[in-house]
Amino acid sequence: MTALTLPAYAQLSDADEVALSDLFRRGTPPNTLRAWERDLAYIAAWKMAAFGRPLAWPEEEKVALRFILDHAQDLAGKPGPAQDVAQELIAIGLRVALACPAPATLDRRIASWQAFHRMRNLASPFAAPLVQQARQKARRANARPHAPKSPRPVTRDMLESLLATCDDSHRGIRDRAMLMLAFASGGRRRSEVTALNVEDIGRDDFRAKGLLWVRLLETKTTRKDQAPKLPLKGRAARAVMHWLEVTGLREGPLFRPVSKSDRPLPRRLASDALRTILRHRLRSAGLPEDYATPHGLRAGFLTQAALDGAPLAAAMKLSLHRSAVQAQKYYADVEISENPATDLLGD
The missing domain is CATH 1.10.150 (DNA polymerase; domain 1)
Structure with a gap:
């Protein structure tokens, strides 16, 4: 074209x-x-x-x-x-x-x-x-019903289905690390994930606490001089460390293209790469490739936080939402479905 x-x-x-x-x-x-x-x-x-x-x-x-x-x-x-x-x-x-x-x-x-x-x-x-x-x-x-950025939130169960399609190839290890980091660090936007460098992953606390610190130099709601550091724990932290260990990366882009011969290439992924990766994993999991979009990881993080009873303020510290009204929408969908008044006629 x-x-x-x-x-x-x-x-x-x-x-x-x-x-x-x-x-x-x-x-x-x-x-x-x-x-x-x-x-x-x-x-x-x-x-x-x-x-x-x-x-x-x-x-x-x-x-x-x-x-x-x-x-x-x-x-x-x-x-x-x-x-x-x-x-x-x-x-x-x-x-x-x-x-x-x-x-x-x-x-x-x-x-x-x-x-x-x-x-x-x-x-x-x-x-x-x-x-x-x-x-x-x-x-x-001209008001229209609100159209979500993703048809469905990628909550924990759906994420587990996607992760199950990731094998032990470099591509599988990369995709697993990307998906888990994007979800577990607060529902990161796709551009934030692909912009990460190896130097943005703080590893000082990993050996003692199994904890990584993810530095976001610039986001939609913060500037470089406000670069937040977000914790990444457990399986998500181990997945990112595994990617770093198998590739031996020391600097430069954290997530990179992988060649057909399964070799990481020395350049950054395109800003929209997470969309392509998510579509591939959805197909591999037996789902339509438009079943969810990268924003579904962000929506899924907040939805899962609401399902698990995490306070909205705590979830927002990771998602970096500036507007409580915006973040509350995900909580409201969960809360209204669990409202006892919806069961007045029984099953």
Whole structure:
């Protein structure tokens, strides 16, 4: 597949590149930067198609309002300026369909637009009362049931089924260590697992306590100067140590590709490798490869913590959730199913 070539007006200008290269670029996680760049390309293309002009800084309120209105309705079967703009965006590969985008997608693009205003120390047009009101109404009008990031949480029983497919080859030893670390250290995101280096695994307490310390240099909720150290115990710690012992790794990427001849290669796994590995293990366990996603390991950790009666605050210290409301959702699903009121009619 050839790379998509965007028209000039959908690409970052020199001024935008300068803004991204300053404090925001150095102090923002790479995934967030990539999302900002994609969203700004979309917004710039949309404004050129809708108004025939490039983005302005600060942007006009009428432009912000039109952006909300154009993205708060299903444009299929509705000929007009909004549909014409959407068709142009579809033609250059920046929009998929005429259907109304999910409210979360609209919120993310607006958040990116606001972030670029903050970079320039400018007031955002989305702070205007009329624009805020339109945004709230659009969110309510297009609200959708929450779709989980994984069809199912990977709780302990499912994880055990996956681990049972891991043999004693280098690939099996690696996959076992990755899956156990991702689950047992608090439900790590896939990018956090593949970003780990050998130097991030503290082994001083392993011989005496069977304990490893996993240092996360950067996560979605922490910065490099806040790098948390998370404990890894028992079988999970032994699995990681086994991987280190059989490979003899001393530095560099912790988890690496394994060749067809079962030889670890001297490079880092791709950031999405955990998804590929999970799909392979699901198939090997006799399950559909879309039975769960890597986020299922994170959801599974919190769900299992709730099933085992671990306090929410204790689980959050490992998962590194900043929002108790977000983490509580996993506990709420368990608690309501165990509520005695659900058994009022008996079996």
